Amino acid sequence: DGGITQSPKYLFRKEGQNVTLSCEQNLNHDAMYWYRQDPGQGLRLIYYSQIVNDFQKGDIAEGYSVSREKKESFPLTVTSAQKNPTAFYLCASESGELFFGEGSRLTVL
Amino acid sequence: EDQVTQSPEALRLQEGESSSLNCSYTVSGLRGLFWYRQDPGKGPEFLFTLYSAGEEKEKERLKATLTKKESFLHITAPKPEDSATYLCAVHSNRDDKIIFGKGTRLHILP
Numbered sequence A: 001d002g003g004i005t006q007s008p009k010y011l012f013r014k015e016g017q018n019v020t021l022s023c024e025q026n027l028n029h030d031a032m033y034w035y036r037q038d039p040g041q042g043l044r045l046i047y048y049s050q051i052v053n054d055f056q057k058g059d060i061a062e063g064y065s066v067s068r069e070k071k072e073s074f075p076l077t078v079t080s081a082q083k084n085p086t087a088f089y090l091c092a093s094e095s096g097e098l099f100f101g102e103g104s105r106l107t108v109l
Numbered sequence B: 001e002d003q004v005t006q007s008p009e010a011l012r013l014q015e016g017e018s019s020s021l022n023c024s025y026t027v028s029g030l031r032g033l034f035w036y037r038q039d040p041g042k043g044p045e046f047l048f049t050l051y052s053a054g055e056e057k058e059k060e061r062l063k064a065t066l067t068k069k070e071s072f073l074h075i076t077a078p079k080p081e082d083s084a085t086y087l088c089a090v091h092s093n094r095d096d097k098i099i100f101g102k103g104t105r106l107h108i109l110p
Helices: none
Strands: A004-007 A010-013 A019-025 A031-037 A043-051 A054-057 A063-065 A077-078 A085-095 A099-100 A103-109 B003-007 B010-015 B019-026 B030-038 B043-051 B056-059 B064-065 B070-075 B086-090 B099-101 B104-109
Touching: A004 A085, A010 A019, A019 A085, A019 A103, A043 A063, A043 B099, A077 A085, A099 B043, B003 B086, B010 B019, B019 B030, B019 B056, B019 B086, B030 B070, B030 B104, B043 B056, B043 B064, B056 B086, B070 B086
Parallel strands: A010 A103, B010 B104
Antiparallel strands: A004 A019, A019 A077, A031 A043, A031 A085, A043 A054, A063 A077, A085 A099, A085 A103, B003 B019, B019 B070, B030 B043, B030 B086, B056 B064, B064 B070, B086 B099, B086 B104
8 A cells, every 4th residue: 555654653862863764655745744743733844855966954953864866765863862752743745735644643751 | 035934823712712823924926735633742644735816725623714914714513522723834936944823722612
């Protein structure tokens, strides 16, 4: 089945550690997006990519990094510089509309 | 700066009681306006895309409309299974950003 696969679904991290969230798509879409969602909030844009080897900062990029070496993959690294990383992270690919994965819930202990 | 504002933040309705959710937006060139439904702990589920003022789309009990400044999601005779958070987003022509509002939490009482 075509879709977006995010892993892991749940992740726990100690303060000061970097963590990488995986996002893979088999929809053959050029554009991919990463969002962060906090309780009671909408989705805030972290990074997005329109094409392989190119990406742009969203509204809350500080403390995050991404790469886009393959069309199918758009991993997000939450670095130790991110002050409040506990959140629900959503990846999506876009072809006229956004197709979302099931999300990754990161908890910093 | 592009912006999306949704109202109300939360809405409780009796089963069968019709109502509307509002999405006001400012964007530098609208490529599309989206409505999504989100259940707790899940990724958003696509409902509609609207592209130009005057456009309307329907799906079951939901109908979305668009003007140059806002969009409405009308829900007719809702059922408890329609309870969810409804999200509105705009896709900018200028920089390809897709930004979301904070959503409306809808609760339908049986």
